[in-house]
Amino acid sequence: MGEAARKGVRELSPLDVYMLLPRTNCGKCGEKNCMAFATKVVNREASIELCTPLVEEEKYRDAYARLREILAPAVREVVIGVGEKSVKVGGKLVMYRHEFTYYNPTPIAIDVTDEMPENELVERVRRIEGFTYNYIGRTLKLDMVAVRSTSNDPSKFRSTVEKVAKITNLPLILCTFNPDVMKSALEAVYERRPLIYAANKDNWRQMADLALMYNCPLAVFSQGDLNLLSSLVKTLLEYGVEDLLLDPGTFPEEGLSETLINFTMIRRNACKGDDRLMGFPLIGVPMTVWLRRDAPKEVLQWKEAYLAAMLIARYADLLIMHSLDGWVLLPNVILRFNIYTDPRKPVSVEPGLRVFGNPNEYSPVMFTTNYALTYFTVESDIKSANIDCYLIVVDTGGLSVESSVAGRILTAQTVADAIKKSGIEERVKHRYLIIPGLAARLSGEIEELTGWRVLVGPRDSSGIPAFLKERWPPKEA
C-alpha cells in the first residue's frame, strides 16, 4: 500500500485521486476536467467507474486498482438481495458522522419462522411490506425479511423460505446454525442472494462452503468473544469468503453495556486502527430482548425499540427485529433517516412565497421557516385541509421555528424582509399575518416593523384548520 492508501477518508485530497486519473480532460465522466472529477470522487459524489477510459483501457489497469484501494471504505459494502429492493449494507467511510457522512442507512429486517401457520406467515410478510410512513416528503419503509428455522427441519425451512420468496421481493436473511437446514433452503432461493446467518465456531466450514457454492454473503456470529470473531473472519477470508457481516452478539438487559462497547470497539478498530478483520458491516439483533418471554409484551416491545435506536446510533449496519407495531418502529425508521442524512448539507427548502389552492386578496397569509421538516409538515397540513392561502417561507438557514427564534435568526427584521421580498403586499388587500405559535414572542416587534397585524397561530401546524375556522377572517376586519 502506498502513502495515500493509509490516509483516512478525510485526509484524502483530490490531488491523490487526480494523480491516478488519465489526466486527459476527456469529459466522458460528465465533468469539465479530471481535477473536477477527482474532487467529486473524493467527496463521494461520483463513482470512479464513471471514468470509462480508466476502467476499460489496459494501460490504466494498475492506476484503477490503486484508486479502488485508496477509495475503499473502512467497512466493506455488501449487497444482499437482487434487483430494485436489494440492500447495500456497510460501506462506512468514517466512525463519526460529522467526519464525512454515513452511507447505507441501516436496513431493518423483521423475523418470521418456519413454524408459523401459513396464513400468519403470509399476513406478517404483507405487513412488513406494507409498512410505510411519509416523512418530509420521503416514504420510510422496512427493508428485509429474516426467516428463522425454529423447527430445525430442512424441508420445513425450505418450504417456508420458498413461500416467503414467492410473496415478497424483499431481500431475505436465512437464519439457522444447522448447515443441512441452511443448504436445503439455499438451494431453493440462492438466486435471490440471501444473507446466510450464520457461521459460528462449530459450523464455519460448511457455511463457508455454502457461501462459496451459492455466492451469497455470510454472517459470522460470535457472541461476546471478539477474539473468536477475529479468528473466524481471518479463517473465512483465507477460505475465500469475502462478503462477510459480523454479529458480535446483542445482549439485552444486563449485557447492554458490553453490546454497545463491542460494537464501538469493532467500529473504531476498523475506522481508526486499520484492523482489516473488523472492517465488515455489523448486525444488531434487538429481538434478543424477546428471550425474556415471560415479561409483558409491551415491556419487551419497549425495550426492543430503544435497544434498536441505540444500535442505530452506535454502528449497527443491519438490524433484525421482531416487533412489527408502528409505535415501536416509527421512532427507529425516523432516527435512521436522520442519522444518515448528510451533515454537510442543511436540510432546507428554498425560501420565498408559496401559493396553496386558489387564494384571493382576502385569503390568509402565514409564514414558516425553511427547515425542510418544518416546511413539509406545514405544507402537508395545509394541503390535506384544502386551504387556500399564502405561505411565506422565511430563510432561517434551515433551522426550525423554535431553534431559529432562540438563536435570533428568525427575528422581526427577517420576517419584515421576507414579507417585502415575497411581494405579498401586492397580492392581498388585508394586512393580517398569521405567525407560528412558537414565534409568539416576536408579535409586537413584527407589528411595529411591518405595520401588519399579527395573529398568533397554533404551536403545531396541525392546528391550522381549526385556527382558521375560528379566527379567519379576523373579527375586526
Added chain:
Amino acid sequence: MGVGGERKRDEDAGAIIRLGPKLLELLSKLGEIELEDVEINAEELEIWIPTVIPQVIPAQPAITAPPKVLPEKPTEILAAEFKPLTQTYLGRIVEVKLGATRAEGGSRGRIVKIGGEAAPSFYLWEEIPPNPPAISADVFDMEISLPRALRMHVQDVIGDPAAWAKLAVDRFGADMITVHLVSTDPLIKNTPPNEAAKTIEEVLQAVDVPVIVGGCGDPRKDAEVFKRVAEVAHGERVMLSSLTLDMAEAGVLGDVARAAREHGHVVLAFTAMELNKAKELNRRLYEYLPRDSIVMDLTTAALGYGLEYSFTIHERARLAALGGDMELQHPTSSGSTNAWAAREAWMRLGPEWEPRELRGPLWETITALTLLLAGVDMFMMMHPAAIHTVKEVIKSLLNWRKSRPENIADWITLKI
C-alpha cells in the same frame, strides 16, 4: 439498584430480569388516567427465567495455533487476537457540582456531580467515567398545556410546583428538579422576580435534591429573576437555566453571572447549535465565573425534528473537548422534554401507530438516549417511563462485563 423494596435472591437460579417498577406498571396500566393507577414506588418485580444456565461460562480459548504449512483452505480456525484501539486524550471535562449540603452552605440532602470524563461516552475500555449522567425532572410554575400522555401523570400537581417537584423526586426517581418559571414571561403573566423567587424557595423546601431554575426566555426579565433567585437561594448551588448571548447583547449577562458567583451557583450556558457561539459565551462567562460553575446546553432538537444536528454537535463538542479545546470542556445538558415538540410524539396518526401513551414517552426516551451516546451529562425530562428507562440504561451501560453469552447462543430458535 432500583428505588423499590427488597430483592429476593436465589443464588442457584438463573438470570433475574429486573424490570423497574415504574415502567412495568406504567405500561400495564396503560390508558388509565388516574395518578393512583401509575403508582410507581411499588416493589421491584422479579421474573425468573427457568431455562437459563446458572453461571457465566468464561469464553473458551478455543482457538488453536495455525498449522505451520497452510493448506489451500484452512481446516482449523486460524487464531487472531482482537486488540481494541485505545487512545489517551489531552483534555478532560471539568466536574460540576450541583446543589450544596448543609456543610457546604446549602440545605440539600443530596448533591449531584456531573462531568469529569476523560474519554468519549461509555468507552469503558478506556475509562470508567467518574460520574453517571443525571436526570432532572421538569416542573412548571403555572398551568400549561401538555399532551395527554404527559398530563395523566401530573394532573393533580399542575400549578403547584412544590408538590410536582416532590412527586417527581419521590415517585419518578428524578435526581434533580428543574422549575420552569414560565409565568415570569412578560407576554404571559409577567410574574415579578420576588414572587418567582418565592416559588423557588418553596421547591427548595419541598425536596432535598439540587434545583435548576428555568427562565422564560426573555433576556432582560430572566436576568432580573435570576438575580433575585440567586440571592434567596444563597449557597444552595442551584443552576440558572439559562444564560445566553442575548443577555450579553442586552447588557445584562455580567450582572447575572456576578450574582451566580457571589451566591455560589452554577449557570447553564445556552447556544443554538453552534460551537463557535458556545465557545464565545463561555469566554464571556469566564470573566465572572470559575470553569466548574458552567454547564453547556447546545440545544436539543426532537427526534425527527433535527435530533441529528444535536447528536452531531454534542459528539463534535465532546471530541474537541477531549482533544484539548478548553472552551468546550464543560458538561452538557439536554432538554430532552423537547421531544414532545415532535408531532409523532403526541398526535393521533391512525390506529396502526397507537397507543400514543407508549409512542410519546418512547419518543422522549430515544431522544435522550441518542444524546446520551453523544456524551450528554444531564437530561431535563418529563415522562416518568422515559425518566425510568434512561436511568436504567445509564446504570446498565456503566456495568460492564455482565453479559451472558450463553443466553443468546441460540436466539434463532426462540419461540415467541
